[in-house]
Amino acid sequence: MKKASVLLILFVFPLVAYLFFASGVNNFGRLPILTENISDIAHFEGGATFNDQITILGFLGTNIDLKQGNAFNLNQKIYKRFGKFKDFQIVMLVPKGEEKKVEDLKKELGKLSEIKKWNFAFGTTDEITSIFNQLKSNIKLDSDLGTSYVFIIDKDRNLRGRNDDEDEGTKYGFNTTSVAELNNKMEDDVKIILAEYRLALKKNNADRSNK
Known part of the structure; x- marks a missing residue:
């Protein structure tokens, strides 16, 4: 027995x-789709695109020095864990004219890890505001065109998030000021969307091999 x-x-x-x-x-x-068909950013300076990438999208604004801690949190809690996936990237939209501050930030980030999948795209006020408004979130963009929140954009340029979050109901973005939120919520959601695409890829490969 x-x-x-x-x-x-x-x-x-x-x-x-x-x-x-x-x-x-x-x-x-x-991971639920909250907003569909967000415009690509290929016309921004910097060469970034949302197409065929799982993107963590952020808005640095002009007060980049004040966002440095947020960038460090995102790097340590999300990028270090998922940056090895070839279809994963971080994209920060930045107003034109802030290139020098971005270079300084990249140097600081480079002291923590490699940053080859950190992309910075520079646009006009109208271009940045247009992308942010297309998210149709309940989050406000600061007057300097920045926010501490980041967003998950899938390979088809859809905003992904939660529609049954225990705290917010519909959760459009993740506050990079909060390490707990990055650890307890964002990490889980990035895992889910990566697993979703990998399961779809395995299914497609299996379907082809069975033909």
């Missing part, structure tokens, strides 16, 4: 747990 119990714990329980979590990923592992 004792041996049977031990075998049950060692072999059956892990299998049940695996099936439970695998089922959860397949049935519930979809």
